[in-house]
Amino acid sequence: MKGKIRVFARCRPFAGYERERGCQQCVAFLDETTLEVRGSRGPKQFIFDAAFPASVGQEEVFEDMKNLVRSAMDGFNVCVFAYGQTGSGKTFTMSGTPEMPGLTPRTIAEIFLLKEGLAGVADVTISCYFVELYLDNLRDLFYAVDNPRDTKPPKLDIKVDEKKMVYVKGVVTKPAASAEELSALFDAGNRMRKVGGTKMNAESSRSHSIFSVLLEVANRTTQKTSLGKLSLVDLAGSERADKTGAAAERLKEAQSINKSLSALGDVISALSTEEKFIPYRNNKLTQLMQDSLGGNAKTLMFVNISPADYNADETLTSLAYAARVKLITNNASKTQDSAEVARLKAIIKRMQAGEKVDLDSGGGGSDDGPGGETQPPASDNPPAADDGAAGG
Numbered sequence: 001m002k003g004k005i006r007v008f009a010r011c012r013p014f015a016g017y018e019r020e021r022g023c024q025q026c027v028a029f030l031d032e033t034t035l036e037v038r039g040s041r042g043p044k045q046f047i048f049d050a051a052f053p054a055s056v057g058q059e060e061v062f063e064d065m066k067n068l069v070r071s072a073m074d075g076f077n078v079c080v081f082a083y084g085q086t087g088s089g090k091t092f093t094m095s096g097t098p099e100m101p102g103l104t105p106r107t108i109a110e111i112f113l114l115k116e117g118l119a120g121v122a123d124v125t126i127s128c129y130f131v132e133l134y135l136d137n138l139r140d141l142f143y144a145v146d147n148p149r150d151t152k153p154p155k156l157d158i159k160v161d162e163k164k165m166v167y168v169k170g171v172v173t174k175p176a177a178s179a180e181e182l183s184a185l186f187d188a189g190n191r192m193r194k195v196g197g198t199k200m201n202a203e204s205s206r207s208h209s210i211f212s213v214l215l216e217v218a219n220r221t222t223q224k225t226s227l228g229k230l231s232l233v234d235l236a237g238s239e240r241a242d243k244t245g246a247a248a249e250r251l252k253e254a255q256s257i258n259k260s261l262s263a264l265g266d267v268i269s270a271l272s273t274e275e276k277f278i279p280y281r282n283n284k285l286t287q288l289m290q291d292s293l294g295g296n297a298k299t300l301m302f303v304n305i306s307p308a309d310y311n312a313d314e315t316l317t318s319l320a321y322a323a324r325v326k327l328i329t330n331n332a333s334k335t336q337d338s339a340e341v342a343r344l345k346a347i348i349k350r351m352q353a354g355e356k357v358d359l360d361s362g363g364g365g366s367d368d369g370p371g372g373e374t375q376p377p378a379s380d381n382p383p384a385a386d387d388g389a390a391g392g
């Protein structure tokens, strides 16, 4: 199912300190999809799949991505990621605050609502893993939770299976039987993330994080199984050291963040111009996002922006980056053939246990469930036709 990656732009509120500093607002919303930025070289308009001013709350934003949760339940590989300048509201969008929960807690609640709706029809098994990319090193946040004193955790490897789905070899995968359990896992992993204060954001994410939920749905009537993956990605923000005041460790972090975002930019640029060679291997971030950009995922990008003229250059750069992402075509397909699912599950299990798996040999083997032909959606959900992401 071919489709363009979808992009939602979201603007954070104009802050009191910006007004005090004499800043003007440089972003105006013309309609539900169009916004205009007044930069030093005149006004520039951008059209996205949605454009959310600061007045749009967390619930409304979630409503517009909610169908993607159902897609993952139907066996699709789904990725939602937030991109933008430091302090522009990426973590607010992806995680939110206890008072204003963001996409992740709402997605968790929705997963278990859908699971409840399938009671008696299908058995749903939910598990997850949580990694961050910090200073070019991939860290397993669940391993860090379980082994807080281990300074030499086992090495993780990024792998792509033959369905072009990305897996992390050696990562700790945890089962979750309830929304409370899944939330607790997310919160515990989140607490292990590298966060530090800069002049632009008192709690700036110094790493890129990926929280992936695996959804296995076994339909009792048809005996068919689907396997979906829903990844929620909070990228670290692009930043200018002169503005953030980064020095020493913070500066090293900023350099690593900017390097990986620049590699992501190169991949986006190559994909949007349909080049033959896509430089995924140049950085771990691009390897990790390989299936979401130009791959088999239904992908939704949030481009988070600041409304202050002080940040107009960065806002224009982020929006231009997002406009390029909007040109990328993904080819989303369901993983819902029982034999295929069983085989993939076995491969994932062995990879995650750190075993060497020869993917070309077709190698996981299966001992559960009959195999066979193409299946109807495991959950009997109507196809998620307009689910706000590529491939829908």
Ligand SMILES: Nc1ncnc2c1ncn2[C@@H]1O[C@H](COP(=O)(O)OP(=O)(O)OP(=O)(O)O)[C@@H](O)[C@H]1O
Pocket: 011, 012, 013, 054, 084, 085, 086, 087, 088, 089, 090, 091, 092, 093, 097, 201, 203, 204, 205, 206, 235, 236, 237, 238, 304
């Ligand atoms: N739409 C919004 N409504 C209310 N507050 C917001 C909104 N967006 C961002 N904020 C607030 O602005 C501050 C910075 O946001 P946040 O930490 O999410 O930025 P970020 O893009 O993740 O930054 P970094 O890249 O440095 O991690 C936070 O205090 C956050 O709560």
